[in-house]
Structures are given as C-alpha cells and as structure tokens.
Amino acid sequence: MVVWERPEPPERPAPTALSRERIVRAAIRLADADGLGAVSLRKVAAALDVGPMRLYGYIDTKEELLDLMVDAVYGEIRSDGDTWRDVLRSHAESTRRAVHRHEWFADLIGGRPQLGPQALTSGDAVVAGLGAVDVDAVMPVVGAVNAYVIGAVRREIAERRAERATGMDIEQWQATSGPYLTRTFATGRFPALAAVVRDATHWDADQTFAFGLDFLLDGIAARVFS
Missing domain, CATH: 1.10.357.10 (Tetracycline Repressor, domain 2)
Incomplete structure (x- = not known):
C-alpha cells in the first residue's frame, strides 16, 4: 500500500503529538533552511523532539518522506x-x-x-x-x-x-569575466556570439x-x- 493510502497509526498518549503532516512540515523547514542534505528521519525526529522510531509508524523510508514533501509543495x-x-x-x-x-x-x-x-x-x-x-x-x-x-x-x-x-x-561574476571575454572576442573567432553579448538587451531572471x-505558448x- 502506497503512503497516500496507508492510514496513520491511532493516536496514543505521548508528550508530543505526532502526525504525518507535522513530520512533513518539519522536514520542509529543515530543507528550506539547509537543503535536502539536512533531511533525515533522525534529524526530523530531533526537530519534533521525539524518538526516531516513532516516525516509522507514519513513514517507512526517507524516500516516502521526500514524496510527501514534494506533494505538500504541489499543494x-x-x-x-x-x-x-x-x-x-x-x-x-x-x-x-x-x-x-x-x-x-x-x-x-x-x-x-x-x-x-x-x-x-x-x-x-x-x-x-x-x-x-x-x-x-x-x-x-x-x-x-x-x-x-x-x-x-x-x-x-x-x-x-x-x-x-x-x-x-x-553582475560581479560578469565583471570578473569581462576582461577574458573581451580578449577572446577580440580574436574574431566568435563573431556571432560577440555581437549578441555586446549588442543585445540583457534581461533579468523575471523577464x-x-x-x-511567451515563445513556448506562441508555438x-x-x-x-x-
């Protein structure tokens, strides 16, 4: 049974309430802060102040946890x-x-x-x-x-x-690379590329x-x- 269909274990008396959603949100906070390398069942358990074995009632593997994280972002x-x-x-x-x-x-x-x-x-x-x-x-x-x-x-x-x-x-990287490109383009070996770099408008990431x-939708x- 895939994780999407597998029921969560019944609640039980415990100092820290737990759910699949809480586990996933804790994992997302770790990943947002420090990347996927910061995500493990042990680290997630520590962030929730529970023992790692408690997580296995909700998630079988790290791969399932990653699937749940991705699905949460799709939301x-x-x-x-x-x-x-x-x-x-x-x-x-x-x-x-x-x-x-x-x-x-x-x-x-x-x-x-x-x-x-x-x-x-x-x-x-x-x-x-x-x-x-x-x-x-x-x-x-x-x-x-x-x-x-x-x-x-x-x-x-x-x-x-x-x-x-x-x-x-x-911009700083372009400034440090500029002298090299100037020397390289001055050789005349890359005229088409040199013209684009020199004359074309350089858009920001949003543009x-x-x-x-737009090009894709037009196509x-x-x-x-x-």
Whole structure:
C-alpha cells in the first residue's frame, strides 16, 4: 500500500503529538533552511523532539518522506485562468514561485509523474483548463510547459547556489569575466556570439522567464490551433 493510502497509526498518549503532516512540515523547514542534505528521519525526529522510531509508524523510508514533501509543495501550486493560455501561464508562474520558496523542490521534480493527492489535484486543474485542446495534444502540451519551467527554475537555482558558493552575484561574476571575454572576442573567432553579448538587451531572471514562456505558448498556439 502506497503512503497516500496507508492510514496513520491511532493516536496514543505521548508528550508530543505526532502526525504525518507535522513530520512533513518539519522536514520542509529543515530543507528550506539547509537543503535536502539536512533531511533525515533522525534529524526530523530531533526537530519534533521525539524518538526516531516513532516516525516509522507514519513513514517507512526517507524516500516516502521526500514524496510527501514534494506533494505538500504541489499543494501551493495554483492554475487559474479563463483560457488554456492563462491556465498554463498561471501553472508555470506558480510552480516557479514554489521553487523560489523551496529550492530543494527543483531537485525532486522532472522525473516520473508525482502521484500524491496534491500533485494529482494540481495536474487535474491544468488539464481541466485545457478544454479547447485536443485530447491527444493535452499531455504533450503540459509536458512541454513543465519541461520549460523545470529547466528555467533549475538554472535560476543553480545561479543562487553559485552566488552563495562564490560570494559574487551575477553582475560581479560578469565583471570578473569581462576582461577574458573581451580578449577572446577580440580574436574574431566568435563573431556571432560577440555581437549578441555586446549588442543585445540583457534581461533579468523575471523577464527571461516571461519571454521564454511567451515563445513556448506562441508555438503551442500555432501548432495546436492553426
């Protein structure tokens, strides 16, 4: 029986009340503060001031705990709108905001579909909002948007982590790399790239995400509704 269907053990007299939800919230707080490396059943038990063995009545493995954490974050993702395009944009932007609140979430999505109740609710809302899309195109469309979002947010989280590791934000890093690129581009070996770096507008993360999403939605509109 999967964790979503397995009942919790009956309550019993104890100094600290326990539930699957409390365990998951404690694990999320640890991960938000210090990353997934800070999450273990032992550390979660310590955060809740209970013995580790008490957790096993609620969760069998760390993998189940991670699944429950991911599903809890899916509960924060909303997909609203009056048109298929609005729904997909809302889903993409809400997922991005969830990742910004929980960096570790970016590391745990993108593989096999999540099957927890919150993830299924989120997925159902997206599919329900695509009523104008042919049924055979629904999953490829949703998959394309999810792939874009996952790639974009992982790049953003990688930049955050690089800033913490190096102590330099993107502007400082660009300033230190500038002399090298100037010398390299002066050789004339990379004219197309040099022109883009020199002449193109450089958007911030919010603008980059929005433009990329617009490109994708425009492509979906042209392919699905042409």
